[in-house]
Amino acid sequence: MLNMKCPYCDQVGGLMATHRHLIDVHLEMVETQYDEEAAKMYYLVPCPFCGLKYRHPVKPRRRDTHFLEEFKSEIAMVAFDQLLYHLLQQHPVEVGVDAADLEIDLDEDGLLNN
Ligand SMILES: [Zn+2]
Numbered sequence: 001m002l003n004m005k006c007p008y009c010d011q012v013g014g015l016m017a018t019h020r021h022l023i024d025v026h027l028e029m030v031e032t033q034y035d036e037e038a039a040k041m042y043y044l045v046p047c048p049f050c051g052l053k054y055r056h057p058v059k060p061r062r063r064d065t066h067f068l069e070e071f072k073s074e075i076a077m078v079a080f081d082q083l084l085y086h087l088l089q090q091h092p093v094e095v096g097v098d099a100a101d102l103e104i105d106l107d108e109d110g111l112l113n114n
Pocket residue numbers: 006007008009010011021022025026
C-alpha cells in the first residue's frame with residue numbers, strides 16, 4: 001500500500017484517500033479562470049514544490065455565473081488527479097513516497113492511468 005503526504009499539509013494516507021482529502025480540505029487550491037478572448041473557462045492547480053500551475057480548459061455545460069462554484073468539486077477531482085500524477089512523477093521524496101514502490105502501486109491502483 002502506497003502512502004503519501006498531502007502536498008499542502010501533513011496529512012498522510014493512501015493514494016485514493018489523499019485524492020479525497022485534497023477535494024475535501026484543499027478545494028480552494030484549485031483556481032478557475034475565464035479567458036474572455038478565447039471564451040473559455042480554465043482551471044489552474046498549483047504545485048507547492050516547483051510552482052508549476054497546470055492550466056486546463058473546462059467545458060461548461062451552461063453559461064451560468066454559478067457554474068464554477070457548483071462544479072468546482074467536479075473540476076477539482078480532475079485537477080487533483082493530475083496534480084497527484086505530477087507529484088508522484090516529479091516530487092516523490094517531498095510527498096514521502098519511495099520511488100521503488102511507485103510503479104507497482106500505480107499499476108494496481110489504476111487511478112492515475114492515462
Ligand atoms: Zn492536506
